[in-house]
Structure formats: structure tokens, C-alpha cells
Amino acid sequence: MNQHSKPRVAVVFGGRSSEHAISCVTAGSVLAAIDREQYDVVPIGIATDGRWVLESGDPDRLRITSPEQLPSVDGARATIALAPDRASTSLVVTEPSQPPRTLGDVDVVFPLLHGPWGEDGTIQGMLEMAGVRYVGAGVLASAVSMDKAYMKVLLTAAGLPVMPSVNVTSRQWAADAAECRTRAGEIGYPLFVKPARGGSSIGISKVHDASELDDAIELALREDPKVLVEAAAEGAREVECGVLQALDGTPETSLPAELRVGGGHEFYDFAAKYLPGEHTEVDIPADLPDEVAASLRALAVRAFEAVGCEGLARVDFFVFPDGSLVVNEINTMPGFTPTSMYPQMWAASGVDYPALVDRLIRLALARDTGLR
Structure with a gap:
């Protein structure tokens, strides 16, 4: 613990991925919610070129005001780094024409990075x-x-149901596009093409027939050299469930929530998720039979434990008309603004946004690094 009376929390956001702006939006919400009476907060931004800087932490600067005005980290600010000493967790700030100065030790980092170079195990x-x-x-x-x-x-190895899919890499596509088309076509249309390691629906296309496949793969390959081609869950409802560990480590589940996308969106794309004025509706709790809701919550915990999650996760499902369930994906750092699904589900389940932020920080402070 640092020498200050309060634990010091470094909120890290931005990053090099295409989800940079969404990470900034998430950080603005968390920075506004952290109890400054309980914690000393240091906002750290990672610019799109990878530079780490001491950010202002002004939540208003980190909001989406229009599709053309997405927030970003100011890479021209003073650079910041952890001290290069395993025995220290001190932050060192460097500014032009000034000697390096230290901000003192960090007790816990709240990494609010989405996508590669952050959410993928690197940080x-x-x-x-x-x-x-x-x-x-x-x-x-x-x-x-x-x-x-x-x-x-x-998830398949753990006995959990998933949608059929095939992978297409940039090397495979360049070497034999026809073979890739054949493998994709065997899944059957319609299908979805998405970056294998992306998020926020960036680079995703719904492909209705073979004539749309090439453009969809090319779009996804611009985001990731590995692409997932996946069967569309036609007729299914999209239902999500939040998982949050109790302070003793036991995973708990929120009330499930259903997404209903309107406004001309064929699926839950970037605009439907994040831009103001869109027509996505949310039902919390989702209108599900009790036994289906119970099964979904149990599967959410199984998925959480199957991949070894800690702290939090959002598990997304397809619910078919017969009540059968398929796990769509797991998000270890889901969208985290007060209007995002994960916080909304927990608010409806009795854990409001400030309490959710506090729980996660306390969980991290109680957990050591290393093998566990």
C-alpha cells in the first residue's frame, strides 16, 4: 500500500485498438463515479500511437458528442510510466525541459481498455x-x-453450446480464397463475418448470400488478420447476463437483459450501441420463462469459470424460440458507461454504478498478482 491514507487507483484508458474512443467514454463514466473520499485517482491515457500520458481526467471531455466528434487521449500531455523497478509501483511523470517527477506508488490499476493491446491480456x-x-x-x-x-x-470443451463457425486468416484468404468461400458456404447463409479479436461491432457484417461474402471478409481483415465466419442465429433473441464476483470470490449473476434493435438496424452494430438517437430498446429483466432465465444464469457462471475469469464479465446468449440457449461470447471488460448493458443489469439487480465500481476496486485490492 502506498504511503497515502487512501488507496491510489490508476484508471487506464484509450489504447491502440479501434475501440479507443469507446474506452475513453467508459473511462469518463468511471472517473465520474469513483468516490474520491475513498480513493486517490490518477487518470492515465494511452494515445493511439501507444504513448502513455497523464490525462486531465475531465469526464466531460471523454463523451461522444456526435459521430464526427469521438473522444481521444491527448498524446501531447506529459508522459507517464511505472518506475523500472520490480520493488516499486511508483508512477514517474516526464515533461519537456523538466526533471522526472514521481506521483508515488499505485495500489491498483483499473484497465478500461477495449480490444487488442489492452483487453486481450497484454496489459x-x-x-x-x-x-x-x-x-x-x-x-x-x-x-x-x-x-x-x-x-x-x-467453451465447447467445457460442454457449453456455441454457434457453428470457421476461421479465415489473411494468409489463407490470399493463398486460396475459393477454399475459404467453400468452407464459409458450408455453414449456410445468412451468416456473420467478424474480426476474431475485435469488439464494439467494428468490422462486422451480416452476409445474406455468397455475393456479399468477399466484401465482408475484406472488411473484417482490415481490423484483424484472423476472421470468424459464423452461422447467424436466425429467429433467436439476444439476451445478456452480467457476472460479478462477491468479495469472497463467488461469482454472482445479474438479472438477464434483452436487446431489441430497431431504427433500421439489422443487428446490434456500432451505431445502435453507442450513438445518440438510435432505437435500441432494453428489457431488464428479459421476458423469459423462469426455468430459461435460471438456466441462462447458470450457463453464464459456467462460461465465466470455464475461461478462468475474475472480477467481472458479460456473457451474451442467443435464446431460441424453443428455449434452447447458445453462448455467443464473453466480454471480460464490457462496455461500462451507466447506460451500457452491464451496469444497467446490475443496477436493476440492486448494485448501482458507484457501488459496482467500488466492488471491482475492492476485489482487485484483495487479490495479489502471480499464480492464484
């Missing part, structure tokens, strides 16, 4: 090496859950 590995506690899943769970292809392998 978790760095923090493990530095011996710094952090909120959320560890290296393996973060990496597996970020990579939808490997997530499916692991």
Missing part, C-alpha cells in the same frame, strides 16, 4: 510482471475471451 501481463494489482480478468482469461475463435474451442 494484464505487463501488470503481472510489475507486481501491480488490477481490476478484472487475468492474462489467460483475457486473451481467450478476446479471441472469439479460441473462446469457442474452450
